[in-house]
Amino acid sequence: MRNKNIKFPALILIMLTSLLACTKQEYTIPDPVSQLxxxxxxxxxxxxxxxxxxxxxxxxxxxxxxxxxxxxxxxxxxxxxxxxxxxxxxxxxxxxxxxxxxxxxxxxxxxxxxxxxxxxxxxxxxxxxxxxxxxxxxxxxxxxxxxxxxxxxxxxxxxxxxxxxISKMAIKKNLAVSNGVNAFISIEDMAVYNATAAATNAGKVDLVYLYRATPTTFTHALVSPGADAAYLPGVTLPSGVNRSTKLRKVFNLQDRNLSNLQYGIYVDDIDFTQLDMVDMPNYALGLRAEAGVWVETTDKKYRAYIFVNSINAAGTAVISILRYTL
Amino acid sequence: MTKYLKITLSILMISVIIVSCKKDSPVDEDGLLITFRQECFVSNFELLGSDFVTVRAATAVIDTLAQTINVTVNPGTDLKNVYPQFTLATDCKLDPKVIGKTDLSNLASPKIYTVVSGNRKIRKPYTLNIKF
Known part of the structure; x- marks a missing residue:
């Protein structure tokens, strides 16, 4: 008897809950805007x-x-x-x-x-x-x-x-580099120098762009002035250009800003802060169009991401730089 | 009626207990299934650079009798930061595990990776020889 008394109201309660849960909420047209x-x-x-x-x-x-x-x-x-x-x-x-x-x-x-x-x-x-x-x-x-x-x-x-x-990064797009001419890259200045200007700014030159058709895996390269001479074949460095910059090659990281709004990937501040540059070499060989290189300057003042916009077999390339001050 | 219900329930409970007490398939210390397979070899090898693009100059030569992997890499490859990839026979595992970038720059002392068979009873050390 007692069980029956409990069961019936419980059943009614469950049914009511089910009915309420299934009530369709009608869409109501919002009030028209009456002011600015x-x-x-x-x-x-x-x-x-x-x-x-x-x-x-x-x-x-x-x-x-x-x-x-x-x-x-x-x-x-x-x-x-x-x-x-x-x-x-x-x-x-x-x-x-x-x-x-x-x-x-x-x-x-x-x-x-x-x-x-x-x-x-x-x-x-x-x-x-x-x-x-x-x-x-x-x-x-x-x-x-x-x-x-x-x-x-x-x-x-x-x-x-x-x-x-607002990001701490700085950006410089579409810098033309050429083998043996405008080949000296400064991360601090975010600029490309020829040999004369590089000698004047020797303490700021972090990388040398060079192109060698052979070996076929060398081609377009960014090499630190402080790298082994084997990676700077035929290069005469201007006086005082001797920094050793760490590099890490990347592929498929086409930052939207650097790639002139072509892709939907963004390099952000956090990428630079979390970057592992321990034991990285001071040269990057065999760069291709749309490849990139993470960079850490020898004084650890800057980290940068260099994106290769385009390359030319004549020994030229266009690069863009995102720089983060540590 | 109640009697039949009780018997049915008892049989059901016993079945559940039997099923739940069945011994699980054996797993090793890594939680991987130990199987009956005895095959133990490397079938393919790849070496990637920091940009996850191959640094091999040619296809790796795998000698399953001599248990060696000979790889020629591109000039200028930074062997301190490479990612070796092994393809193994079914159910095998590798010791030591490759968990990230690996330093293979000591060419005078080639690194040895051991392939462990699916039944975990056969171990074959492969010497990884790299040259430019």
Whole structure:
């Protein structure tokens, strides 16, 4: 009798729970926007590197009966470098997938940290892109942004983005090197020197680019000036060029920034901090296009990643460098 | 009725106990299955550089009678940072294990890798000879 009394209510409870769990939640149409509103997305992915842009898309809209957009502005916590701007054109994507611009005002003006666009067309919705060029001052710090839209009814809408950590890395792209001519590479300067300039900057030359058709495994090489003479055949080093730099060959690491936006791989600060360069040699032979080399300078001041953009059998190559200060 | 139920349950329980007490297949100290196989040899060998691209200048020569692997590598290969890869007969394992980059730069003293058969009773040391 007692069992029956328990079993029946328990059964009812289970049935009710099952019914409730299966209740379909109806979609409700959200309330229409009744005032000035805004939204923002960050379009740039990957590490934030000084001299490269951070791009945002800032959208703002208000009901037509409330008026029109008057201005849009962005305040960065650290003033952007030259080239920072807020688009004065609103883009929409047409049926062919092409972004089509519609001019909404005069080109933006930037004063210190503030970049502003004033609308000169009658519109109540717009999406403007903000291009922030990361300044040297921001290296190793973080930067945040405040987007503000103002409408003709005096209302403002604000959207905060960030903070975003700015990488300690420095980047230099598309440096042309050539066998026996512009062959001396400085990681500190992120530059390529000829023999004369290398002699002047002897203490900064970390690598020598050379090309030898034979043996066939030698071809394009980056060799430290301090390496065994066997790896510098026929090379006369300028006076004082004698640093011994550690190198580690890599393949299939096509950093997006170094490869001119071709791939979806990013080298970031953490790769340099976790890099194992113990017992690495001071030469890298047989480099191919899209190969790379991790580098650690002899004074352990810098680590770098050198990406080979292209090679030429005539003994030239184009390289790009990401450098991390330890 | 209850009597039959009890008998059925008892048989079921005994079956479960028997099954659960069955001795597991033997495994070695690495948790690998010890099998009945006696084959014990290296069937293929590869040597990769720090960029995981081969550094061999030619196909490795494996002599299963002399128990040697002779490899010629490209000039300038950094043998302090290479990754040897062995392909072994079924169920075999290697001693010492290759767990990462390996220093094979001491050419005067070639490294010896021992192949252990699937039944773990046969051990064959292979000498890895590298030359430029």
């Amino acid at each position: 509103t805004n939204d923002c997305i960050k379009r740039t992915i990957g590490p934030s590197i000084v001299s490269l842009p951070l791009e945002f898309a800032y959208a703002m809209a208000l009901p037509k009966i409330n008026g029109k957009l008057v201005s849009a502005e962005v305040e960065a916590s650290i003033a952007g470098a030259s080239g920072t701007f807020l688009e004065h054109r609103s883009f929409y994507t047409n049926s062919s997938g092409v972004d089509v611009p519609v001019t909404i005002g005069t080109p933006s003006t930037t004063v210190d940290k503030l970049t502003k666009v004033t609308f000169n067309v009658d519109t109540n919705a717009s999406t403007l892109r903000y291009n922030y060029v990361i300044p040297e001052e921001a290296r190793g710090k973080s930067v945040s942004f405040t987007f503000t839209a103002t409408s003709s009814d005096g209302k403002t809408a604000t959207y905060k983005m960030g903070p975003y950590a």
